[in-house]
Amino acid sequence: MGIGSTLAIYFIVWWLCLFAVLPFGVRSPAEAGATPDPGTDPGAPVRPLLLRKALVTSLLAIVVTAGVLYLVRSGTIRLEDLPMPFDNRGY
Numbered sequence: 001m002g003i004g005s006t007l008a009i010y011f012i013v014w015w016l017c018l019f020a021v022l023p024f025g026v027r028s029p030a031e032a033g034a035t036p037d038p039g040t041d042p043g044a045p046v047r048p049l050l051l052r053k054a055l056v057t058s059l060l061a062i063v064v065t066a067g068v069l070y071l072v073r074s075g076t077i078r079l080e081d082l083p084m085p086f087d088n089r090g091y
Contacts, residue, residue, distance in 0.1 A: 029044075
């Protein structure tokens with residue numbers, strides 16, 4: 001598998017991990033005991049900690065991508081075995 005495929009897998013895994021990590025530690029103003037500023041959504045997080053979440057997401061994506069690369073390179077999973085849309089093999 002080439003560097004382009006590896007980067008594509010990492011990019012997809014990174015976004016999936018980001019959406020999994022985003023809800024962790026989020027507290028609304030009501031949960032934090034604060035009053036929301038006028039004009040803001042009452043469910044908006046007080047401190048979203050996006051930099052920390054981006055770092056955690058990057059580390060998690062590296063681990064997951066390494067696992068996928070290991071499975072592909074060891075022959076456990078072959079990319080040819082995965083169903084592809086419009087490949088004329090009947091599924």
